[in-house]
Amino acid sequence: MRQPDPPYHQDSAYSMPPIPRDEGALPSIKIVVFQYVMAAAFIFLVSGYWTLQIQNEQIYNEKAVRNEIRALPIPAPRGKILDRDGRVIVGNLASYRLLLSRDNLREDHIIPIATGLNLDPKEFAERLRRYRSLPSYQPMFIKDELTTAEFTFVEANRDNDALPELELISSQRRVYPQDGVGAHLLGYVSEINDAELNTPEWARHNPGDEIGKAGIERYYNDALTGVDGERQVRVDNRGNARAELGIKEAVPGKDLMLTVDLDLQIVAELSMEGRNGAVVALDPRTGEVLALVSRPSYDPNHFVGRIDPSEWNKLLTDPDKPLFNRALQAQLAPGSTFKPIMALAALETGVIDENFTVTCTGGATWYGRPFKCHKRGGHGTVNLYKAIAQSCDVFFYAVGNKLGIDNIAKYAEMAGFGHKTGIDLPQEKEGVVPSTQWKMRLFREKWFAGETISVAIGQGALTVTPLQLAYAIGGIATGGVWMKPHLVKESAALAPARKANLNIDHVNQVIQGMWGVVNDYGTATAARLPGLDLCGKTGTAQLASNELLKQRKDLKDNAWFVGFAPKQAPEIVVAVLYEGGLHGNLAAPIARDVIKAYFDKKARRNPRAPEQPASVASMAPLPKVGAAQRP
Amino acid sequence: MTDFDNRLMDIAPREPAVTRFRPLSWLVVPLLAIWFQVFVHRFVGYVSYLELPLLVTIYFSMMRRQPIIGSVFGACVGLAQDSLSDHYVGMFGIVKTMVGFIAASLSLRFDVDSPLLRLTVTYALFVFHQMGYWAVAKFLVGQSVDLQLPQMAIQGFLNALIAIPFYLVLDRLKEEAR
Amino acid sequence: MESFLARFRHITVLLLLLMAQLLLLAYQVKTNQEVRLIRIWAVTAVTPLARAVESVSVYWNNVFTTLVRQREVLSENERLKGEVSKLRIENQYLQGELATADRAKVLLAFAQTIPSKTKAARIIGSGTGSNARVVYVDRGSADGIARNMAVVTSKGIVGKVASAYPTASLVTLVTQQGFVAGVVSQVSRVQAILRGTGSDLCTLDYVRNPFALQDKEWLYTSGEDRVFPKGFPVGQVRVTKKSNTEFEFKVQPVALDHLEEVLIVVEGIHGAIPDPAPAPSQEVVILPPPPPAPASAEAPAAGAEGFGSTDADRLREKYRKLGEAQGHTYGGSPGRPPDFNKAVPSAQPKPASAAPGKPEEGKPPAAPKEPAPVKP
Amino acid sequence: MILLLRRSIRDLDWTLILLAVIITTLGIVQIYSATLDTVWRNAWWKQFVWLIAGLVLMYAIAQVDYHTLLGRVPIFYIVGLLVLITTLFIGTRVFGSRRWIPLFFGFHFQVSEFFKLVIILLVARYLTEVKSQRLSWFDLLKLGTLVAIPMALIMKQPDLGTSLTYVPVLLTGIFLGGLRWQHAVVIGLVAAVLLPAGWFALKDYQKARLVTFLDPAKDPRGAGYQVIQSKIAVGAGGMWGKGVTRGTQTQLRFLPVPHTDFIISAFGEEHGFTGILVVLGLYFLLLMQIVQNAQAAPDRAGMLICMGVAAVMLFHVFVNTGMAVGRMPVTGIPLPLMSYGGSSLLSVFAMLGLVNNVRLRRLVA
Incomplete structure (x- = not known):
C-alpha cells in the first residue's frame, strides 16, 4: 500500500521523510x-x-589535401627586345609591390611607416580607416615601384624587431624607351581585357595576364611570353599561405633580337621630332628593317598595367592621331617619288628610250584638261635623266599617256605597291594601285584616260605607305630583287626573295636620274652627302584636289623623300614621309641624317687607315657627274 | 617493471652518500658559470668551447645523487642560460634537465669521487648535451644546424679535461655529510 | 595512485619538467613570441654584475699592461744607464696610460665630429650561442636607448639596437643573419643593400649598377634605411664573382674587431610616436630621409639613367648631345652634315678647338669619308 | 557540521566526477589546440576557470536536498520563463540569435542552458505527483504544455537545438513515468502529421541545415560547408590522428568553430579513431554512472532526475558527435563538457550536481 505523499511545501523547511521506496513502482526494466x-x-x-x-x-x-594545397603562379618575366647589336630597347624592371598586413599592424607604427615611405601620415591613416570594413587578413596595398630609398627602408625595417607589418612582393614591369621612341615599332603590353579573352588568339591566357597589344610586342607575343611557374603552398581557409611545399620555376620569355639598328632609329626619331610623318629604313639586300619611325608618338610606358582612361581618351581624340602607325598604315599619294617606277615601266615596256625627250613649258593639256608642271617656267627640253633629277611633271604626263593605266599598274604592283609587304608587324595596310579592273570592281565604271595622267605623277587614286615606298625603291636599286621587310632575322628564312627580270641598263638609267636628284642640281641637293653616292627622289603630294585646298589652307602638301646609298651596291634605303612638309626637299635632310648615321657607324665598325680625317673628307671635291656609272 | 629493472633496483640501493653543499653555493656557482659563459668569452676567445654551466650541472647533480634535484637544477641553469641568449627559451633548459637527471641517476651507481669516472661521465654527457641541443634545434624549433661530430668530440674531451680540476675546486665547497 | 606517484617520482618530475619546457618552447615557436618577461629578469639580474666586473677588469687591465711594460722597460734598462731608466719608466707608464685612454678619446672626438647626437656605451657581454652575433651594451631604456637605434664606432657601423632593457640593450651586429642596411659606394656611388649572413662576411644585395661597383671600394651608409645616418663607413667591397650576368659582392665589416666602446645614435628621432607603447623599449626610431646628394657632375647623369631606363634612352641622350655639339638640328635645314663619330661631349668638355680628327682615348679615329665602301 | 561536510564530500560520486574532469581536460587540450593563432587563443584558460567554477557549483547543488528543489519548481519555472522572455528583448545578439543575457564582468549567460535543470526537475516533480503507473491524456497534455512553453520561447530566439534538448527529458520522463502504448502510437501518429507543419515554422537557416543534412553536397559553400569540412577533418584523422595541433583542417581553419560545436571533429582529426573511441567510451561510462545513480536513487523523484540528466546528456552527445560525421543535422548544440562555453559547462556540472544530490540521499531513507 502506498502512503499518501506529503504535500510539497513552499517553505524551505521541507524535510524527510521522502517518498517511501516503492520497489515495484521503480521501472528498473525501463532503465x-x-x-x-x-x-x-x-x-x-x-x-x-x-x-x-x-x-x-x-x-x-585527399580531400583534406585538396582543401589545403594551392598552386600560386610565379609570373614569368617577358623576353627583352634588343636591337641588332644586342642593346636593350625594351627591358624589364624588377619592381616591388609593398603590402601592409593589417593583421599585425600596430597603431604606433603608422607614423614610422608613413614617414619612411614618404607618405602623408594623415592620408595614410585615412586609407587604413577605409580598409576597416574589410577583413583584417586582407593586406592593404601601399605602394608600387618603390624608389631605392624606400626599398632600402623597407628591407632594413621589416624584420621582427621593427616593422613586421611590411610585406614585399616582387613583380616585373616592362620598360620602354622614353618619349615614345620606337613606340609604333615596339608596341606595348597591357592587361588583357574581357573582349580579348574571348578571341581564339588569346584563348590560352588568363584574366590579369599582360599581353602585347601592338607592334612587335603583339606580333611576337608568344615568343616573348614565358611559361609561368608555380609555387605549391599550404593555405588556410582564407587562402593565406602558411607554408611552402614545392616550387616550379618560371621559364622566362625569349629575348627577341630585332634587325633594327638603334643608332639609326634614334637619329630618325630625333629627325622627326616635332613633325608628323614616318621614316622607314631598310637594308635592300636582306629586307631587314633598320629603323621604323612614326610620329607623333605616344609613351608605351603608360600602357603597362592599365592605362589611365583619361589618357587613353586623349590619345584617341588627338587630331594628330599618335596611335596611328604612319610607317605601315598611312596610305598616301606618293607624288613624284613614283616617277622612278614610271620611268622604269616606260623603259621596260619600250614606250620610250633614252633618247626620248619632251619639251616642258610649265604645263600641258591632256584630254581637254590642263595639267601643270610644278615649275612654272617649265624645264625646257627634258630627257629621262633630267626629268627624274628635276622631277618634270610634263615629261611623265607624256610617258604615262603612252603607257596607259594598266601598264602603270603592272609595274607599280611589281614594285610592291597595292599589296602588303608582309612585314612582321600587325595591321599593315596595302595602299591602292588603280587600274581599269580596280575601278570596275570598285566603282563599276570605266577608266578614263584622263585619270591616267595624274597617276603618272603619283597622284590620283594611287596611294602607298612609307614602308612600301622604301621596299619598292630598294628593290629597284638592287636591280629587281625585292626582299621581304622583316624585323626579326629568323622570319626572313621563310620568305623567298621576289625577283623581276629587269634590264640592268634600264635600271641604271633610273638610278642615274635619282643620283642627279641629290647630286646634280636636282630637287634634293639638301640631302647631298659629300663623299657618298646618295641617290634619291623627292615627292610633293597633294592631299586633296586644288578646289578643296582653296577652302582649307591647313591641308598642306605632304613631303616625301626616298633615297638609297651607295649608288652601286645599295646597303640602305630610306623612305621619309613628312606630313605637311610642303616640299619634298624638306624631307630629304631627314633621310640624309639617317643614311649618314648608317655610314658613320659602319666606319666606326671597320676603322680603316684614316687617309683623310673626317673634316677633310667633307670638303673633298664632288665626283664628276656620271663618273661612277656602272659598266 | 621488468625483470631487468628489478635487478637494477636490487643492486642500486646501497645508501648513496649524499654530499651536501652550502645553500649559497647552489646559487652562486651556477650564476658564476653562466656569467663566465656570457661575459668572459668576450675577453678570452679561446675558451669558447668551454661549457661551464654544463659542467656545473653535471657536478651538482652527480654529487647530490637525487634525480629530482638534478633535473630541477639542470632546468634552472638551462633556462637561465637560455634567457641570456637570443634563441627560444627552453632549448638549453630541456637538454640540461635531461643531463641533470641522467647525471644524478648515474651517480647512484658509481663512485662519484673517482676522477676517471668523472672524466668519462662528463665526456659522455657533453656529447649528449650537444646532440640533444642539436636535436631540439633541428626537430623542435626547425632550425637548420649542422652537427659537427669531430669538433664535438674534441670539445667534449677538452671539457672533460677541464672538468677534473674544476670539480676538485668545487669539492672544496662540500659540507661534511651528516 | 599515490603508490604509483611515489614509485615513479623521479621520472614523473623529469617528465613534468620536460613537458613544461616543451610547452614553453612550443608556445614560443608557435606564436613566434618571446617570453620577454623572463629575459628582462635575467638581463636585469646579470648586467649589474657584468658592469661591475667590467669596470674592475678595465682597471686591472690597466694595471696589468703597466706591469708588463714596466718589466719590459726594466729588462731594457739593464743595458742602459740607471739614471735614465727612472725617467723612461715614467715615460712608458704615461704612454701606457695614453694608449688605454686613446680609444675612449678617439670615440669622444669622433662623437663630436658627427652631426648625430650619440651616447657612448660599453659592451658588457655577448650572446651565449656560439654563432650568435649579438652583444649587450651597458645602456638601456633608462638612458633613452630605444629599439632600432644605430650603433657605431669611429671605424664604422656596428649594428642596431634589437631590444632595450632598462639597464642594458641587446645589439644585433652587422653580421647577424637578417641584418639589413642601406649602403652606397664611395667612388662610383652605387647603391645597394648590405645583408648580414651569420658569418663574418656580409653580402651586398640589390646592387643598382653592379658593373660600376669596383673591388676594394669603400662603402658608406646611405641613410636610406632610416636607421643609420648617412655617411658612416661600413667596409670594403670584395668582388667575389663577376660575369656578364652574375655578381657577388662580399663586405667585411670594419668596426667589429676589438669592440669595446660604441656610440649609440639617439638623435634623429623623426616625429614623436603618438601612443607611448606599454614598454618604453617598444618604440621604433625612424630617421629623417637623408639629404639629397650634393649636385655633382654625375647627378644629372644618374637622373637620366634613373629608375627603369633602357639603352635606347641613353643612346638618344648621346645623339642629342652630339647634335648640339655640332650645331646640327636633326632632319633640319641643309648644311654641313653631322659627324656621328665625334666623341660625345663629356661632362668636362674638352676644348672645342682640339683637333677633331685626332684619335682620343683609344677610340677609333673618325671615319674616312670615301665614296661608297668597296665591297669585297 | 564538519562531519557532515566530510561525509558529503566522501559520499560524492567520485567516479562520475573523475570521468567528467577527464573529459573536460581533454576538451581543454583540444580547445587549446584548435584555437592557436586565433582570437580565441585564451579560451582554454577560461575553460579551465569554468571547470573549477563548475565543480564548485556541482558541490553546492549537491548540498541542497533535491526534495527542497522539487518543492521550489513552480518558482524556478516562472522566474525562468520571465528571464527567457527578457532575453528575447535585451539579450545579446550573437550570430543573429538572442540567447545570451549580459552578466557581470562581461560574461554572458545562456538562460536556455540552465532552464534544462528546471525542465528536469519539473518533469520529475510532475511525474512523481501523478502517483500513477499509467499516465492519462490530461497528464500528458499538461506536462507537454508546460515543457512546450519554454521551448517555444527558445525557438523564438531562435535556438532550435537547445529547445530540442528538452524533448528527450520529456520523452524519457513519460516513458519511465508510465506511458501507455496506445498513447505512444497516437503521439507517434500526431507527430508524423505535425512535423511537416512544423517545417513551415522553421527559420530558413534551420531548414537549410536540415536539407543539407539530407544532402550535404547540395550547398557546399553554405550550410553544407560545415558538414563537409567536418567530415573531411574527421576522416583525415585516420586511425591514430595527426597529433595535437597538427590537424591541418583544424589549424588552417577549414573546420568551422573547432572549439565549440565541432570540437569533436577537431579532436577526431588530431587524435584519430583511437581518440574518438576513448572519448566516446568516457562518455558512455559517464552516462552509465548516471544511470547507475538513477537505479540507486532513494525514490521515484530522484530516479527521474537522474534519468532526465542522462537523457539530456545522451541527446547532446548523440546529436553533436553524430553531426560531426554527418549522421545528424547541424543544430548547433554543444558537446557537453568538451565544447568551449561557460554556460554549457556550468549547466552540465549543475546537472551532475543534481545526480550527486540524489546519490548523497540514497542512504537516508
Whole structure:
C-alpha cells in the first residue's frame, strides 16, 4: 500500500521523510531499456566514425589535401627586345609591390611607416580607416615601384624587431624607351581585357595576364611570353599561405633580337621630332628593317598595367592621331617619288628610250584638261635623266599617256605597291594601285584616260605607305630583287626573295636620274652627302584636289623623300614621309641624317687607315657627274 | 617493471652518500658559470668551447645523487642560460634537465669521487648535451644546424679535461655529510 | 595512485619538467613570441654584475699592461744607464696610460665630429650561442636607448639596437643573419643593400649598377634605411664573382674587431610616436630621409639613367648631345652634315678647338669619308 | 557540521566526477589546440576557470536536498520563463540569435542552458505527483504544455537545438513515468502529421541545415560547408590522428568553430579513431554512472532526475558527435563538457550536481 505523499511545501523547511521506496513502482526494466538505447546510440556513433576514419581515410585525406594545397603562379618575366647589336630597347624592371598586413599592424607604427615611405601620415591613416570594413587578413596595398630609398627602408625595417607589418612582393614591369621612341615599332603590353579573352588568339591566357597589344610586342607575343611557374603552398581557409611545399620555376620569355639598328632609329626619331610623318629604313639586300619611325608618338610606358582612361581618351581624340602607325598604315599619294617606277615601266615596256625627250613649258593639256608642271617656267627640253633629277611633271604626263593605266599598274604592283609587304608587324595596310579592273570592281565604271595622267605623277587614286615606298625603291636599286621587310632575322628564312627580270641598263638609267636628284642640281641637293653616292627622289603630294585646298589652307602638301646609298651596291634605303612638309626637299635632310648615321657607324665598325680625317673628307671635291656609272 | 629493472633496483640501493653543499653555493656557482659563459668569452676567445654551466650541472647533480634535484637544477641553469641568449627559451633548459637527471641517476651507481669516472661521465654527457641541443634545434624549433661530430668530440674531451680540476675546486665547497 | 606517484617520482618530475619546457618552447615557436618577461629578469639580474666586473677588469687591465711594460722597460734598462731608466719608466707608464685612454678619446672626438647626437656605451657581454652575433651594451631604456637605434664606432657601423632593457640593450651586429642596411659606394656611388649572413662576411644585395661597383671600394651608409645616418663607413667591397650576368659582392665589416666602446645614435628621432607603447623599449626610431646628394657632375647623369631606363634612352641622350655639339638640328635645314663619330661631349668638355680628327682615348679615329665602301 | 561536510564530500560520486574532469581536460587540450593563432587563443584558460567554477557549483547543488528543489519548481519555472522572455528583448545578439543575457564582468549567460535543470526537475516533480503507473491524456497534455512553453520561447530566439534538448527529458520522463502504448502510437501518429507543419515554422537557416543534412553536397559553400569540412577533418584523422595541433583542417581553419560545436571533429582529426573511441567510451561510462545513480536513487523523484540528466546528456552527445560525421543535422548544440562555453559547462556540472544530490540521499531513507 502506498502512503499518501506529503504535500510539497513552499517553505524551505521541507524535510524527510521522502517518498517511501516503492520497489515495484521503480521501472528498473525501463532503465535497462534506456541503457540499451544508449548503447545502440553509441554504437551508431562509433560506426559513423569508423566509416570516416577507418574505411574512407584515404578519400578524406585527399580531400583534406585538396582543401589545403594551392598552386600560386610565379609570373614569368617577358623576353627583352634588343636591337641588332644586342642593346636593350625594351627591358624589364624588377619592381616591388609593398603590402601592409593589417593583421599585425600596430597603431604606433603608422607614423614610422608613413614617414619612411614618404607618405602623408594623415592620408595614410585615412586609407587604413577605409580598409576597416574589410577583413583584417586582407593586406592593404601601399605602394608600387618603390624608389631605392624606400626599398632600402623597407628591407632594413621589416624584420621582427621593427616593422613586421611590411610585406614585399616582387613583380616585373616592362620598360620602354622614353618619349615614345620606337613606340609604333615596339608596341606595348597591357592587361588583357574581357573582349580579348574571348578571341581564339588569346584563348590560352588568363584574366590579369599582360599581353602585347601592338607592334612587335603583339606580333611576337608568344615568343616573348614565358611559361609561368608555380609555387605549391599550404593555405588556410582564407587562402593565406602558411607554408611552402614545392616550387616550379618560371621559364622566362625569349629575348627577341630585332634587325633594327638603334643608332639609326634614334637619329630618325630625333629627325622627326616635332613633325608628323614616318621614316622607314631598310637594308635592300636582306629586307631587314633598320629603323621604323612614326610620329607623333605616344609613351608605351603608360600602357603597362592599365592605362589611365583619361589618357587613353586623349590619345584617341588627338587630331594628330599618335596611335596611328604612319610607317605601315598611312596610305598616301606618293607624288613624284613614283616617277622612278614610271620611268622604269616606260623603259621596260619600250614606250620610250633614252633618247626620248619632251619639251616642258610649265604645263600641258591632256584630254581637254590642263595639267601643270610644278615649275612654272617649265624645264625646257627634258630627257629621262633630267626629268627624274628635276622631277618634270610634263615629261611623265607624256610617258604615262603612252603607257596607259594598266601598264602603270603592272609595274607599280611589281614594285610592291597595292599589296602588303608582309612585314612582321600587325595591321599593315596595302595602299591602292588603280587600274581599269580596280575601278570596275570598285566603282563599276570605266577608266578614263584622263585619270591616267595624274597617276603618272603619283597622284590620283594611287596611294602607298612609307614602308612600301622604301621596299619598292630598294628593290629597284638592287636591280629587281625585292626582299621581304622583316624585323626579326629568323622570319626572313621563310620568305623567298621576289625577283623581276629587269634590264640592268634600264635600271641604271633610273638610278642615274635619282643620283642627279641629290647630286646634280636636282630637287634634293639638301640631302647631298659629300663623299657618298646618295641617290634619291623627292615627292610633293597633294592631299586633296586644288578646289578643296582653296577652302582649307591647313591641308598642306605632304613631303616625301626616298633615297638609297651607295649608288652601286645599295646597303640602305630610306623612305621619309613628312606630313605637311610642303616640299619634298624638306624631307630629304631627314633621310640624309639617317643614311649618314648608317655610314658613320659602319666606319666606326671597320676603322680603316684614316687617309683623310673626317673634316677633310667633307670638303673633298664632288665626283664628276656620271663618273661612277656602272659598266 | 621488468625483470631487468628489478635487478637494477636490487643492486642500486646501497645508501648513496649524499654530499651536501652550502645553500649559497647552489646559487652562486651556477650564476658564476653562466656569467663566465656570457661575459668572459668576450675577453678570452679561446675558451669558447668551454661549457661551464654544463659542467656545473653535471657536478651538482652527480654529487647530490637525487634525480629530482638534478633535473630541477639542470632546468634552472638551462633556462637561465637560455634567457641570456637570443634563441627560444627552453632549448638549453630541456637538454640540461635531461643531463641533470641522467647525471644524478648515474651517480647512484658509481663512485662519484673517482676522477676517471668523472672524466668519462662528463665526456659522455657533453656529447649528449650537444646532440640533444642539436636535436631540439633541428626537430623542435626547425632550425637548420649542422652537427659537427669531430669538433664535438674534441670539445667534449677538452671539457672533460677541464672538468677534473674544476670539480676538485668545487669539492672544496662540500659540507661534511651528516 | 599515490603508490604509483611515489614509485615513479623521479621520472614523473623529469617528465613534468620536460613537458613544461616543451610547452614553453612550443608556445614560443608557435606564436613566434618571446617570453620577454623572463629575459628582462635575467638581463636585469646579470648586467649589474657584468658592469661591475667590467669596470674592475678595465682597471686591472690597466694595471696589468703597466706591469708588463714596466718589466719590459726594466729588462731594457739593464743595458742602459740607471739614471735614465727612472725617467723612461715614467715615460712608458704615461704612454701606457695614453694608449688605454686613446680609444675612449678617439670615440669622444669622433662623437663630436658627427652631426648625430650619440651616447657612448660599453659592451658588457655577448650572446651565449656560439654563432650568435649579438652583444649587450651597458645602456638601456633608462638612458633613452630605444629599439632600432644605430650603433657605431669611429671605424664604422656596428649594428642596431634589437631590444632595450632598462639597464642594458641587446645589439644585433652587422653580421647577424637578417641584418639589413642601406649602403652606397664611395667612388662610383652605387647603391645597394648590405645583408648580414651569420658569418663574418656580409653580402651586398640589390646592387643598382653592379658593373660600376669596383673591388676594394669603400662603402658608406646611405641613410636610406632610416636607421643609420648617412655617411658612416661600413667596409670594403670584395668582388667575389663577376660575369656578364652574375655578381657577388662580399663586405667585411670594419668596426667589429676589438669592440669595446660604441656610440649609440639617439638623435634623429623623426616625429614623436603618438601612443607611448606599454614598454618604453617598444618604440621604433625612424630617421629623417637623408639629404639629397650634393649636385655633382654625375647627378644629372644618374637622373637620366634613373629608375627603369633602357639603352635606347641613353643612346638618344648621346645623339642629342652630339647634335648640339655640332650645331646640327636633326632632319633640319641643309648644311654641313653631322659627324656621328665625334666623341660625345663629356661632362668636362674638352676644348672645342682640339683637333677633331685626332684619335682620343683609344677610340677609333673618325671615319674616312670615301665614296661608297668597296665591297669585297 | 564538519562531519557532515566530510561525509558529503566522501559520499560524492567520485567516479562520475573523475570521468567528467577527464573529459573536460581533454576538451581543454583540444580547445587549446584548435584555437592557436586565433582570437580565441585564451579560451582554454577560461575553460579551465569554468571547470573549477563548475565543480564548485556541482558541490553546492549537491548540498541542497533535491526534495527542497522539487518543492521550489513552480518558482524556478516562472522566474525562468520571465528571464527567457527578457532575453528575447535585451539579450545579446550573437550570430543573429538572442540567447545570451549580459552578466557581470562581461560574461554572458545562456538562460536556455540552465532552464534544462528546471525542465528536469519539473518533469520529475510532475511525474512523481501523478502517483500513477499509467499516465492519462490530461497528464500528458499538461506536462507537454508546460515543457512546450519554454521551448517555444527558445525557438523564438531562435535556438532550435537547445529547445530540442528538452524533448528527450520529456520523452524519457513519460516513458519511465508510465506511458501507455496506445498513447505512444497516437503521439507517434500526431507527430508524423505535425512535423511537416512544423517545417513551415522553421527559420530558413534551420531548414537549410536540415536539407543539407539530407544532402550535404547540395550547398557546399553554405550550410553544407560545415558538414563537409567536418567530415573531411574527421576522416583525415585516420586511425591514430595527426597529433595535437597538427590537424591541418583544424589549424588552417577549414573546420568551422573547432572549439565549440565541432570540437569533436577537431579532436577526431588530431587524435584519430583511437581518440574518438576513448572519448566516446568516457562518455558512455559517464552516462552509465548516471544511470547507475538513477537505479540507486532513494525514490521515484530522484530516479527521474537522474534519468532526465542522462537523457539530456545522451541527446547532446548523440546529436553533436553524430553531426560531426554527418549522421545528424547541424543544430548547433554543444558537446557537453568538451565544447568551449561557460554556460554549457556550468549547466552540465549543475546537472551532475543534481545526480550527486540524489546519490548523497540514497542512504537516508
